[in-house]
Amino acid sequence: MGEDPGEGQGIPLVVNNGNVDMSDIDTSNFNIGINRIFVRMQNSENKWGLARQFDIEILDKATMFAAEYYIDQMPESEEGIPLDAYDGTFDGDSEQFKGIINTANLDIGSYTLFVRAQDSYQRWSKPEMKHFEVALPPHISGRIFTSIAGWNNLSISNAHVALEGTNYSTTTDENGCFVLMDMAPGDYTLTVTTPDFNTITQRINWTGNKPISLNIPPVERGIYSQSDIEKIIRKYDPSMDNKVSLEEAIHALKTVSDMHSEY
Numbered sequence: 622m623g624e625d626p627g628e629g630q631g632i633p634l635v636v637n638n639g640n641v642d643m644s645d646i647d648t649s650n651f652n653i654g655i656n657r658i659f660v661r662m663q664n665s666e667n668k669w670g671l672a673r674q675f676d677i678e679i680l681d682k683a684t685m686f687a688a689e690y691y692i693d694q695m696p697e698s699e700e701g702i703p704l705d706a707y708d709g710t711f712d713g714d715s716e717q718f719k720g721i722i723n724t725a726n727l728d729i730g731s732y733t734l735f736v737r738a739q740d741s742y743q744r745w746s747k748p749e750m751k752h753f754e755v756a757l758p759p760h761i762s763g764r765i766f767t768s769i770a771g772w773n774n775l776s777i778s779n780a781h782v783a784l785e786g787t788n789y790s791t792t793t794d795e796n797g798c799f800v801l802m803d804m805a806p807g808d809y810t811l812t813v814t815t816p817d818f819n820t821i822t823q824r825i826n827w828t829g830n831k832p833i834s835l836n837i838p839p840v841e842r843g844i845y846s847q848s849d850i851e852k853i854i855r856k857y858d859p860s861m862d863n864k865v866s867l868e869e870a871i872h873a874l875k876t877v878s879d880m881h882s883e884y
Contacts, residue, residue, distance in 0.1 A: 625659070628669045634660065643675075651679045683740035685716040690736045692727075701737070727755045760802040761827065763835035765793050765813055777840060780815035784825075805829065813840065 625631075635642045641660060648656075656679060659672040688711070689701030707717035722734065732755060735748040765777045776797030783790035784804065793799045806829040813821040818840045825833065 625672065628661070629663070631659075631661070636662070646677070648677065648679060651677065653679050653681050680742060682714060683742055683744075684714055685711045685738055686741045686743070687711060687739040688716070688718040688736065689739075690720065690722065690734060692722075692732050692734055695735075701735075704736070724755050729755055729757065731755075757800065757832065758802055759829055759832055760800050761804070761811070761825065761833045761835065762798065762800045763837045765797045765799070765815070765821075765837060765840060767818065767840040773839075777815055777818070780813055780818075780840075782811065782813050785810040785812055785822075811835070813837070815840070 632647075635645050641662070646658070656677045658675050658677060660675060661670050661672040663669050685706070688704040688706075690704060691701040695701070702720070702723075704718040704720035706712075707719050711718075716738075718738075732753055734751045734753055736751075737748040738746045740746075763782075765780045765782070767775050767777055769775060776793075776795065778793055778795045778797060780793040780797070780799075781790065782793065782799045782801070784801065787804070787809070789801050789804055791799050791801055804827055806827055809825045809827055811821075811823045811825050821837065821840060823835065823837065825835070827833065
């Protein structure tokens with residue numbers, strides 16, 4: 622900068638395989654704005670080349686301008702979900718920020734949160750990441766199943782599961798599973814009702830602090846005998862594969878009352 626001090630009298634720079642490392646230049650005394658410098662190199666024969674001009678722009682100190690987050694991967698819009706400055710305004714060179722991460726639409730499982738900040742020159746920082754888990758809050762869960770004519774562990778879907786004397790109830794899914802949540806701590810009686818099967822009741826002490834996974838025994842058949850069930854199942858096998866699916870078995874239970882007049 623300024624006047625040429627003469628060959629070999631300038632500020633030395635590191636040369637690595639013929640390349641000059643410009644990051645070694647001390648810019649602490651540069652002015653805000655464009656600063657012009659000159660660089661020349663010396664070869665192995667100690668001959669100096671012509672000075673080359675470089676312009677280095679020194680920016681005013683940047684401040685925080687915005688912050689955002691995204692989960693697992695950047696959205697196609699390349700825009701994350703905005704975060705707010707903790708003190709209400711992004712105006713410092715470092716800021717704390719806050720926000721609510723909406724996990725309502727996330728499935729149970731593991732995720733990666735990415736957070737990045739933007740400065741007053743519209744430059745985004747490298748994202749910081751943190752792993753987190755989405756899990757059910759404290760809950761009561763279980764599975765409803767039965768055994769029919771030698772077929773064990775058959776799931777019962779659409780069974781009605783309720784806590785007696787409350788509005789807390791649900792139905793089992795295709796795997797026979799259910800979940801009940803948001804109950805106040807206390808003692809409850811859980812009932813399971815489903816057509817063609819006996820009702821199950823089970824007492825529960827719910828503390829509200831940790832999940833309860835119930836060990837519910839197989840649901841027993843209703844008024845029909847084992848012999849009745851086996852006869853109708855042998856008759857009802859529309860797939861002709863000598864096996865009875867759960868759907869076929871349930872149908873047999875629903876039609877078993879007609880069997881008495883046929884046998």
